[in-house]
Amino acid sequence: MSAVPAIPQAAVGLPLWRRALQHRSFVFGGVLSVLLVFAALLSMFWTPWSPYEMNLPDKLQAPTAQHWLGTDAFGRDVASLLLVGARNSILVGVIAVGIGLLLGTALGLIAAARRGWVEELIMRLSDFTFAFPAILSAIMMTAVFGAGIVNSIIAIGIFNIPTFARITRASANAIWSREFVLAARACGKGPWRITFDHVLPNILSVLTVQVTIRFAIAILAEAALSYLGLGTQPPQPSWGRMLAEAQTLLFQAPLLAVFPGVTIALAVLGLNLLGDGLRDLMDPRLARKR
Numbered sequence: 001m002s003a004v005p006a007i008p009q010a011a012v013g014l015p016l017w018r019r020a021l022q023h024r025s026f027v028f029g030g031v032l033s034v035l036l037v038f039a040a041l042l043s044m045f046w047t048p049w050s051p052y053e054m055n056l057p058d059k060l061q062a063p064t065a066q067h068w069l070g071t072d073a074f075g076r077d078v079a080s081l082l083l084v085g086a087r088n089s090i091l092v093g094v095i096a097v098g099i100g101l102l103l104g105t106a107l108g109l110i111a112a113a114r115r116g117w118v119e120e121l122i123m124r125l126s127d128f129t130f131a132f133p134a135i136l137s138a139i140m141m142t143a144v145f146g147a148g149i150v151n152s153i154i155a156i157g158i159f160n161i162p163t164f165a166r167i168t169r170a171s172a173n174a175i176w177s178r179e180f181v182l183a184a185r186a187c188g189k190g191p192w193r194i195t196f197d198h199v200l201p202n203i204l205s206v207l208t209v210q211v212t213i214r215f216a217i218a219i220l221a222e223a224a225l226s227y228l229g230l231g232t233q234p235p236q237p238s239w240g241r242m243l244a245e246a247q248t249l250l251f252q253a254p255l256l257a258v259f260p261g262v263t264i265a266l267a268v269l270g271l272n273l274l275g276d277g278l279r280d281l282m283d284p285r286l287a288r289k290r
Contacts, residue, residue, distance in 0.1 A: 019281055026277025032270025033212075040087040049077035051084045052235050060253045069259050072242070073249060078256065081237040082263055088149070088232050089239060089267065093218040095153045097211055100160020105207060107161070108168025109200065112176055113191040119169070126162030134159040134221045138230045152231040156221050160214055167210055171203040205282035212275035216268045223264050239264050 020026050048068065055075030063070045069078040107126075111119040132140075138155035145151055175181060176199065184194050225231035226240030234241070239260040246256035 016281065020277070023277045023280060025273045026281060029270045029273025029275070029277055032266055033274050036086055036267050036270060037090065039083050040090045043080075043083035043087045047077075047080035047083050049080045051076060051080040051237050060249070060256075063255070070253070070255060072256055073245060073253075078242075078259055081242060082239070082259060084237040085239045085242065085260070086263075086267075088236060089219045089222055092149065092153050092156065092222040092231075093215045096156035096218045096222075097160055097214050099153075099157030100164045100214060101207065101211060104161040104164025105168045107165040108170075109172055109195050111165070111169045112172030112199070113195050122165060123169070126165050129158065129162045132159075135224060135228070135230075138225050139228075142230050147230050147233060149232045149236070152222055152225045155225075156218050159221075160218070163214065164207070164210065167206060168203065171206045172199050175199045175202045205278075209275050209279045209282065212271050212278060216271035216275070219271070220264065220268050 053076065055071070057075065058067075058071050059073055059075040061067055061071040067077050067079070069082070072078055072081065107122050111122040134156045137158060138152055141151040141155055172195075176194075181194055181198055184198055189197070222231050223238070223240035223243070226238035227244045229241075229244070231240060232238035242260040243257055243264075246253070246260070249256055
């Protein structure tokens, strides 16, 4: 028999919020994620300047008290563009990950509950979808329907479906072999009743961790698509398009590329650390000695 990983003595008996505060990855990732959400919410009510207003006489200014992060090639305030860009990134991430979570989880639960040819069909469809990454799908959709944020959301969402389907199916299969599920079947419960009463509640922690990770990937994918001109279209600000516009001005105004690049890196880092922390907190056996 394999030994069960020992739980650190310091973490035994502590309430969840105490263990969360002691987890460095969770705290640091949570702070960065909260700042991202705060920036998006703030941009809905206030920005230092209008992100759509061009002022060519003030273009390519260095950071000043008037323009905290300077101005771009069109005289727009960089800080305002970053704030509104956070809102657009979160919008894409929420909808795209929501599509993958709802459809992928449903398919994974069906595959685990039905087995046989149903499971095989769903898994082979997932393999087929994996052959078309989000960027390639967006390029194909752009060629047919035109560039835009909607097509980016659909492409990223479709790419998330097989990921959630596979994770859900694997986690659900592990729950279906547990004793309490066998007891529920012996009591006459049907597969769908067992799925919603026992299987789904026991895999929510796995899905929660995966949501944070896929959210980070969705933000990165949106930035990449916007960089290629396939995502968010002007005049809506986008971190990826800010990078694309700054690449021709690297020697003249290098900070124009630094600010959106650092923002993307911090957003993705925060969400990944948050997901890593949630994984440890939801499974004490994975908790690290700190």
